[in-house]
Amino acid sequence: MDDRKRTPGPSRARNSKEPGWAEGLRQLYDSVVHEPLPDSFDDLLKKLDRAEHEND
Amino acid sequence: MKTTEATGADGGDAFRRDLLAVLPHLRAFARGLCGRPDFADDLVQETAIKAWSARDRFMPGSNMRAWTFAILRNHYLSELRRNRHQAEYDPDSAERLLVMDADQEAPLHLSDMELALRKLSPERREALMLIGAGGFTYEEAAKICGCAVGTMKSRVARARDQLAHLLDPEGDTIGSERQQA
Numbered sequence: 001m002d003d004r005k006r007t008p009g010p011s012r013a014r015n016s017k018e019p020g021w022a023e024g025l026r027q028l029y030d031s032v033v034h035e036p037l038p039d040s041f042d043d044l045l046k047k048l049d050r051a052e053h054e055n056d
Numbered sequence: 057m058k059t060t061e062a063t064g065a066d067g068g069d070a071f072r073r074d075l076l077a078v079l080p081h082l083r084a085f086a087r088g089l090c091g092r093p094d095f096a097d098d099l100v101q102e103t104a105i106k107a108w109s110a111r112d113r114f115m116p117g118s119n120m121r122a123w124t125f126a127i128l129r130n131h132y133l134s135e136l137r138r139n140r141h142q143a144e145y146d147p148d149s150a151e152r153l154l155v156m157d158a159d160q161e162a163p164l165h166l167s168d169m170e171l172a173l174r175k176l177s178p179e180r181r182e183a184l185m186l187i188g189a190g191g192f193t194y195e196e197a198a199k200i201c202g203c204a205v206g207t208m209k210s211r212v213a214r215a216r217d218q219l220a221h222l223l224d225p226e227g228d229t230i231g232s233e234r235q236q237a
Contacts, residue, residue, distance in 0.1 A: 021223045022188060024169045029189035032084035041079065044101045048072060048108050 071111045074120045075104060081121055081190070082128055088185040089132055091174055099135070103128040122192065126200045129182065136178075172222035180215035187212050 082103055086096035107114070107124050114123055173181055179201075186197040187208075198208040 033080040
């Protein structure tokens, strides 16, 4: 499941003029992005699988 | 043609892979919008299922993150309307957020940031989440929110002003030195 680690988002250029909290805002976002998916998402994958097979 | 279509029976795998890859981003966006990790994750799961069901409408090669963010946003707004009191921010969940962030490397004042973010109007908050946190362009963000680019720009500008003020009420000097010290 290395796919989960890929970050499709654009690379972010650092702007030296930006205030300190701008970095904090990105960190807030990135900290969640880098969390492993919680167990509750296992069911989601199964649901997608089921939907996929129904679709065949 | 080497590229697999992202839709249809054959391309389901490609679509699925791309959808799974954006789940962490959807979680980050959702948490920024609603401030509640549990509610945010519900939103993400429901969004993923909606996206999966609507995959025939996804244009292969277009931006999966933008496409799913729009679905999540619309779903969030309809949940807000449906169940207003539950979706509102409550301080307890902010506490939980802080606990969750505790083991992250967090030199900045994420708590202040979170609390300040909660004080913005929903429009400004989502604008800032898309542009400032998610790294979308104004054009992409405007499309996600279904508004004009100029509207998005002014929302972001106002959100930035308000956030700067909330985080540094003293005024003009930047808090970054203090935060990095």
